[in-house]
Amino acid sequence: xxxxxxxxxxxxxxxxxxxxxxxxxxxxxxxxxxxxxxxxxxxxxxxxxxxxxxxxxxxxxxxxxxxxxxxxxxxxxxxxxxxxxxxxxxxxxxxxxxxxxxxxxxxxxxxxxxxxxxxxxxxxxxxxxxxxxxxxxxxxxxxxxxxxxxxxxxxxxxxxxxxxxx
Amino acid sequence: xxxxxxxxxxxxxxxxxxxxxxxxxxxxxxxxxxxxxxxxxxxxxxxxxxxxxxxxxxxxxxxxxxxxxxxxxxxxxxxxxxxxxxxxxxxxxxxxxxxxxxxxxxxxxxxxxxxxxxxxxxxxxxxxxxxxxxxxxxxx
Numbered sequence: 001x002x003x004x005x006x007x008x009x010x011x012x013x014x015x016x017x018x019x020x021x022x023x024x025x026x027x028x029x030x031x032x033x034x035x036x037x038x039x040x041x042x043x044x045x046x047x048x049x050x051x052x053x054x055x056x057x058x059x060x061x062x063x064x065x066x067x068x069x070x071x072x073x074x075x076x077x078x079x080x081x082x083x084x085x086x087x088x089x090x091x092x093x094x095x096x097x098x099x100x101x102x103x104x105x106x107x108x109x110x111x112x113x114x115x116x117x118x119x120x121x122x123x124x125x126x127x128x129x130x131x132x133x134x135x136x137x138x139x140x141x142x143x144x145x146x147x148x149x150x151x152x153x154x155x156x157x158x159x160x161x162x163x164x165x166x
Numbered sequence: 167x168x169x170x171x172x173x174x175x176x177x178x179x180x181x182x183x184x185x186x187x188x189x190x191x192x193x194x195x196x197x198x199x200x201x202x203x204x205x206x207x208x209x210x211x212x213x214x215x216x217x218x219x220x221x222x223x224x225x226x227x228x229x230x231x232x233x234x235x236x237x238x239x240x241x242x243x244x245x246x247x248x249x250x251x252x253x254x255x256x257x258x259x260x261x262x263x264x265x266x267x268x269x270x271x272x273x274x275x276x277x278x279x280x281x282x283x284x285x286x287x288x289x290x291x292x293x294x295x296x297x298x299x300x301x302x303x304x305x306x
Binding site for chain 2: 075076079080083102103106107109110111114115117118121122
């Protein structure tokens with residue numbers, strides 16, 4: 001009872017230092033809520049695009065004529081949907097483990113820009129808004145997706161790198 | 167240049183292979199004889215040439231920008247290299263798996279040779295990316 005003050009001080013110092021020495025929480029890097037929101041948007045966009053492809057494949061969407069489907073665009077969409085899903089999975093895995101996120105993001109960004117260029121060159125005559133409003137809407141919103149990817153890549157908080165002293 | 171740089175000789179070797187291939191591709195597509203284009207004057211060939219021209223413009227820009235980034239902004243060189251590598255892989259996958267039914271290159275020996283050498287360029291870009299990404303940061 002005599003050393004109550006001293007004991008309290010000791011306990012306080014022990015408790016204060018405990019998280020630094022023994023807790024693993026320090027290893028985690030918490031991303032901002034905006035980052036999580038934008039990452040959610042990227043996932044949602046990718047999933048909706050894939051669902052839309054399956055709806056078109058099943059011939060469930062009005063306003064898609066046979067000429068459009070027979071022109072080879074369906075096979076391109078098929079491959080692109082699968083690749084986008086694979087990249088989206090890699091993005092989420094790298095975000096979860098916080099390893100190589102920026103690189104996966106960069107790869108996805110390059111892939112999206114490349115597919116946008118391909119579509120603009122090869123299928124520019126198939127993307128009129130009046131003919132295919134669903135695809136035209138997605139083509140129009142693609143820059144938003146690219147901006148979101150770019151934003152996520154820049155504002156991601158990565159792990160600290162080891163430095164070699166020469 | 168090689169002694170002062172933090173990069174290995176293998177990196178410079180891989181870079182020279184990538185540069186050689188890019189110049190070869192530029193030369194090949196810039197000097198396609200007109201009779202080849204006339205013989206292959208189909209919609210598929212025309213659309214392929216259109217796409218190739220767009221890609222070659224990007225390649226030419228990358229060839230110009232790469233030394234500037236590597237020597238002036240070394241911090242960003244790894245991101246630029248990874249972006250170029252992923253683009254090279256993306257267009258390779260596009261040509262052989264995604265757009266295989268849509269595009270068709272004109273029948274020419276040089277174009278066939280350039281197509282067959284593409285994996286070598288991709289491998290050299292991979293080596294450059296790995297060297298830049300996994301190289302530890304050095305401080306004096």
